[in-house]
Amino acid sequence: xxxxxxxxxxxxxxxxxxxxxxxxxxxxxxxxxxxxxxxxxxxxxxxxxxxxxxxxxxxxxxxxxxxxxxxxxxxxxxxxxxxxxxxxxxxxxxxxxxxxxxxxxxxxxxxxxxxxxxxxxxxxxxxxxxxxxxxxxxxxxxxxxxxxxxxxxxxxxxxxxxxxxxxxxxxxxxxxxxxxxxxxxxxxxxxxxxxxxxxxxxxxxxxxxxxxxxxxxxxxxxxxxxxxxxxxxxxxxxxxxxxxxxxxxxxxxxxxxxxxxxxxxxxxxxxxxxxxxxxxxxxxxxxxxxxxxxxxxxxxxxxxxxxxxxxxxxxxx
Amino acid sequence: xxxxxxxxxxxxxxxxxxxxxxxxxxxxxxxxxxxxxxxxxxxxxxxxxxxxxxxxxxxxxxxxxxxxxxxxxxxxxxxxxxxxxxxxxxxxxxxxxxxxxxxxxxxxxxxxxxxxxxxxxxxxxxxxxxxxxxxxxxxxxxxxxxxxxxxxxxxxxxxxxxxxxxxxxxxxxxxxxxxxxxxxxxxxxxxxxxxxxxxxxxxxxxxxxxxxxxxxxxxxxxxxxxxxxxxxxxxxxxxxxxxxxxxxxxxxxxxxxxxxxxxxxxxxxxxxxxxxxxxxxxxxxxxxxxxxxxxxxxxxxxxxxxxxxxxxxxxxxxxxxxxxx
Numbered sequence: 001x002x003x004x005x006x007x008x009x010x011x012x013x014x015x016x017x018x019x020x021x022x023x024x025x026x027x028x029x030x031x032x033x034x035x036x037x038x039x040x041x042x043x044x045x046x047x048x049x050x051x052x053x054x055x056x057x058x059x060x061x062x063x064x065x066x067x068x069x070x071x072x073x074x075x076x077x078x079x080x081x082x083x084x085x086x087x088x089x090x091x092x093x094x095x096x097x098x099x100x101x102x103x104x105x106x107x108x109x110x111x112x113x114x115x116x117x118x119x120x121x122x123x124x125x126x127x128x129x130x131x132x133x134x135x136x137x138x139x140x141x142x143x144x145x146x147x148x149x150x151x152x153x154x155x156x157x158x159x160x161x162x163x164x165x166x167x168x169x170x171x172x173x174x175x176x177x178x179x180x181x182x183x184x185x186x187x188x189x190x191x192x193x194x195x196x197x198x199x200x201x202x203x204x205x206x207x208x209x210x211x212x213x214x215x216x217x218x219x220x221x222x223x224x225x226x227x228x229x230x231x232x233x234x235x236x237x238x239x240x241x242x243x244x245x246x247x248x249x250x251x252x253x254x255x256x257x258x259x260x261x262x263x264x265x266x267x268x269x270x271x272x273x274x275x276x277x278x279x280x281x282x283x284x285x286x287x288x289x290x291x292x293x294x295x296x297x298x299x300x301x302x303x304x305x306x307x308x309x310x311x312x313x314x315x316x317x
Numbered sequence: 318x319x320x321x322x323x324x325x326x327x328x329x330x331x332x333x334x335x336x337x338x339x340x341x342x343x344x345x346x347x348x349x350x351x352x353x354x355x356x357x358x359x360x361x362x363x364x365x366x367x368x369x370x371x372x373x374x375x376x377x378x379x380x381x382x383x384x385x386x387x388x389x390x391x392x393x394x395x396x397x398x399x400x401x402x403x404x405x406x407x408x409x410x411x412x413x414x415x416x417x418x419x420x421x422x423x424x425x426x427x428x429x430x431x432x433x434x435x436x437x438x439x440x441x442x443x444x445x446x447x448x449x450x451x452x453x454x455x456x457x458x459x460x461x462x463x464x465x466x467x468x469x470x471x472x473x474x475x476x477x478x479x480x481x482x483x484x485x486x487x488x489x490x491x492x493x494x495x496x497x498x499x500x501x502x503x504x505x506x507x508x509x510x511x512x513x514x515x516x517x518x519x520x521x522x523x524x525x526x527x528x529x530x531x532x533x534x535x536x537x538x539x540x541x542x543x544x545x546x547x548x549x550x551x552x553x554x555x556x557x558x559x560x561x562x563x564x565x566x567x568x569x570x571x572x573x574x575x576x577x578x579x580x581x582x583x584x585x586x587x588x589x590x591x592x593x594x595x596x597x598x599x600x601x602x603x604x605x606x607x608x609x610x611x612x613x614x615x616x617x618x619x620x621x622x623x624x625x626x627x628x629x630x631x632x633x634x635x636x637x638x639x640x641x642x
Contacts, residue, residue: 143331295462302456
């Protein structure tokens with residue numbers, strides 16, 4: 001209720017963006033699914049915590065001046081030998097695990113989001129072109145997709161990694177690991193977008209509205225972007241959400257295998273990989289807490305993606 | 318139809334050739350194999366001899382041609398780190414990987430399909446919800462984390478199952494070393510195959526559920542209901558049949574990625590398979606092994622892809638029309 005009276009002819013107050021969002025079907029369905037609400041709250045909380053890591057963390061785990069080897073492998077506070085400075089204990093280099101998880105989550109998120117964005121851009125473009133243009137172009141793109149599919153995410157990343165490692169002799173892993181991981185994720189996930197988009201494009205391009213657009217002489221790029229894209233983009237939204245979870249898992253796996261981020265720049269995967277070495281000696285906390293964070297975050301993302309797929313599918317309602 | 322089959326086979330050969338060239342080019346220029354063999358204080362004369370004996374002084378084109386010619390005869394050269402023929406190293410480890418992959422895919426199909434059908438038919442029942450939640454957890458937990466958890470629970474804490482290796486293996490017909498015939502071999506298989514298969518199983522379950530829900534709403538099912546067929550016949554004769562076509566495609570493609578994913582599982586469980594060999598090769602810049610592994614994996618994948626494509630053309634009349642036209 002603002003003091004201003006709306007000028008004549010404008011939409012009634014009930015039509016503000018906020019109330020339009022609140023009145024939307026999707027919002028209604030969202031609040032009808034308590035599990036999705038919980039998942040959304042959890043993933044937003046984790047993302048915010050990662051974003052504000054420097055404010056929430058008790059130390060900067062990347063700063064060697066704040067890390068002391070003497071503090072290595074301290075158990076969580078509630079166990080014998082715990083130290084109140086380190087709530088969740090420390091890793092093998094004396095980093096506070098709680099801070100390391102916050103910073104690690106941030107690293108995992110940035111890599112996951114950028115990787116998925118790259119993959120979607122490559123995949124949607126190629127899928128549209130392949131499906132619409134057809135013929136030789138289609139054959140080439142889909143054969144490339146075939147070749148690419150022969151190298152699943154892990155193998156691609158190992159390849160890209162090996163090449164960069166050889167090309168950047170002398171420079172340390174820290175300088176390029178970040179970009180290489182994003183590139184690996186982008187290059188390994190585009191095929192799914194391309195195949196989905198191509199599939200729907202093949203169906204859509206024979207429909208009357210596309211024929212009409214072609215008949216009135218619209219240029220091909222315009223037809224692709226203005227007419228085709230909005231009609232084939234739907235399924236991509238779900239793939240995007242689910243892929244974010246996959247991308248974060250891929251990053252963690254690569255770091256676990258030792259081809260991702262180095263221990264000096266730990267992501268969640270690096271922390272788990274460090275923890276795995278100490279699991280047999282009973283230091284369970286190094287692997288458990290980062291693993292739990294990773295699992296909860298990816299699970300929340302997947303729950304949202306799952307809900308979104310059902311909610312956006314008109315045939316299920 | 319024959320023309321389509323021949324064209325598809327030729328295409329597959331082109332793909333394989335591209336992969337081979339790609340693999341060779343990339344690995345030829347990554348790292349210095351000589352540096353892997355000689356030590357720092359090896360005299361220059363010795364280094365030159367090693368370089369010559371490996372054929373690394375020849376023009377790249379010659380090396381590439383020689384490599385392709387030999388690869389066709391299954392000769393992938395000598396491993397730099399093991400000083401053994403690559404094909405021999407891979408053949409020794411192939412049974413371990415293949416047994417693991419096949420058992421995992423069998424598990425994932427045998428459990429995933431019924432679970433998917435059930436959750437689709439009884440969408441709101443308690444079990445369906447439980448299965449759905451389990452599947453989400455399965456998709457969300459990274460393979461390596463599942464492996465670590467299983468090891469911690471069943472090997473470290475309970476001590477029921479081994480945490481690494483294949484157990485005792487028996488050699489069948491002089492070549493194939495199998496762990497399926499001994500108790501310790503079977504016990505060693507349990508944790509790795511669950512780790513490897515869980516993700517695929519949840520994937521298949523979710524896929525079957527989604528497809529089945531779609532199909533149950535389609536016109537031909539409505540028509541079947543209108544004809545007064547029994548629910549059982551509608552669900553299992555009509556709906557399941559249309560559901561399984563895309564599922565078989567995905568399952569086929571998944572077999573390839575199961576073998577690739579084995580890299581992770583084999584690393585976690587120290588399973589003596591091809592994946593672990595590949596990872597070791599990457600770490601040591603062992604070019605012949607990496608190139609051979611990539612080519613074998615792509616050959617496998619391209620073959621599966623081709624077979625799936627051909628099957629699709631046989632099964633789906635709409636696609637058949639496009640092919641003829």
